[in-house]
Amino acid sequence: MLKWRLISASLVLSLLVLLLVCDYQRIGFARSGVWLVPLVFAIAIMATRELLDLMTPASELTAVPDSGGRNLEIRPMAWSTYVGTSAIVAGACVPMLWRSYPVDCPLGKFGWPLMGLGLGIGLAFLGEMRRFQQPGGITVRLASGILTMAYAGVLVSFLVALRQFHSHEWGMAALVSTIAIVKMSDTGAYFTGRLLGRHPLTPLLSPKKTIEGAAGGILASVLTSWLMLNVVTPALFVPAAVPQPALRWTTLGTVLALVAMFGDLAESLLKRDLGKKDSSRWLPGLGGILDMIDSLLFAAPVAYLCWAAGLVGPLTAIPP
Numbered sequence: 001m002l003k004w005r006l007i008s009a010s011l012v013l014s015l016l017v018l019l020l021v022c023d024y025q026r027i028g029f030a031r032s033g034v035w036l037v038p039l040v041f042a043i044a045i046m047a048t049r050e051l052l053d054l055m056t057p058a059s060e061l062t063a064v065p066d067s068g069g070r071n072l073e074i075r076p077m078a079w080s081t082y083v084g085t086s087a088i089v090a091g092a093c094v095p096m097l098w099r100s101y102p103v104d105c106p107l108g109k110f111g112w113p114l115m116g117l118g119l120g121i122g123l124a125f126l127g128e129m130r131r132f133q134q135p136g137g138i139t140v141r142l143a144s145g146i147l148t149m150a151y152a153g154v155l156v157s158f159l160v161a162l163r164q165f166h167s168h169e170w171g172m173a174a175l176v177s178t179i180a181i182v183k184m185s186d187t188g189a190y191f192t193g194r195l196l197g198r199h200p201l202t203p204l205l206s207p208k209k210t211i212e213g214a215a216g217g218i219l220a221s222v223l224t225s226w227l228m229l230n231v232v233t234p235a236l237f238v239p240a241a242v243p244q245p246a247l248r249w250t251t252l253g254t255v256l257a258l259v260a261m262f263g264d265l266a267e268s269l270l271k272r273d274l275g276k277k278d279s280s281r282w283l284p285g286l287g288g289i290l291d292m293i294d295s296l297l298f299a300a301p302v303a304y305l306c307w308a309a310g311l312v313g314p315l316t317a318i319p320p
Contacts, residue, residue, distance in 0.1 A: 019036060022035045023036050025036035047151070049291050076141045088153030089113070092116075220259035252312050
C-alpha cells in the first residue's frame with residue numbers, strides 16, 4: 001500500500017508542478033491561472049461524480065426511510081448537479097479569464113460562483129419537478145444535490161480565489177503555500193501515526209488516526225509554513241518579500257493543520273454514514289479525488305481568509 005501511495009503521489013505531484021510552472025511562466029497565455037482552469041474543472045467534476053457514487057444505494061445504509069417505512073433514494077439528479085458544480089467553478093474563473101476585469105464590478109470576485117450556485121439550486125428543483133410522481137424523497141435529494149454542489153464546487157472555488165489573490169506573484173505564492181502546508185500536514189500525520197501512533201483520535205470516524213499523528217501533522221505544517229513563507233516565496237515568487245514574523249507563520253501552519261484534519265474527518269463522516277470505505281479506487285494507494293483533496297477543501301477558504309486579512313503576505317492588517 002505504501003509503495004503504491006508513493007508512486008501515485010509522485011505522479012500527481014509531477015503533473016501539478018508542471019501545470020504550476022507553465023502557469024507562473026505564463027506560457028502561451030498572458031493572464032494568470034489559465035493553465036490551472038482545466039485542472040480545477042477536472043477536480044470539481046471528478047469530486048461530484050464520487051459524491052454521487054457515494055450516494056448511490058448499495059445497501060440499507062444509503063437509503064433514508066420515510067414515515068411509511070419505504071426507503072427513499074438520496075442520490076440527486078446527476079445532470080443538474082454536474083451543471084451546478086461546473087457553473088460555480090466557471091463563475092470563480094470569470095475574473096481570472098476576463099481581460100482587464102473591472103475593479104468596480106458589483107459582483108466582485110465571489111459573486112460569480114454564488115450566481116453559479118443559485119443556478120445549480122434552481123436546476124435541482126427543476127429536475128425534481130420533472131420526475132415528480134408522488135411525495136417522498138424530494139427534499140432529501142434536493143439537500144443531497146445542494147450539498148454536493150457546495151462541497152465540490154464552492155469549496156474548490158476558493159483554490160481559484162487563492163490564485164487570484166493580490167497579484168500574479170502573490171497569488172501563486174498563496175496557492176502553492178496552501179497546498180504545500182496542507183499536504184505536508186497530511187504526510188506528517190500519516191507517517192507519525194504509523195511510527196508512533198498509540199492513542200486513537202476519532203475511533204468511530206477514522207480508527208487509524210491517532211493523537212500522535214495529529215501532533216506530527218501540526219509540526220510538519222508549521223515547519224512547512226516557515227519554509228514556504230520565508231524561503232520559497234522570496235526565492236521563487238516575490239523577491240522583495242520580507243520574512244514573516246514567527247507568530248504569523250506559526251499561526252498559519254497550526255490553523256491550516258487543524259482545518260485540514262477537520263476536512264479529512266468530514267469526508268470520513270460522509271463515507272461512514274453512507275457505508276463506503278473509499279470515495280473511489282481509481283488511483284492506487286490514494287483512493288479517489290476526494291481522498292486526495294478532502295483536507296484541502298476546507299483549508300482553502302480558511303487560507304484565503306488568512307491571506308486576505310493580512311495574517312501573512314503583502315497586507316499588514318495584523319501587526320507583527
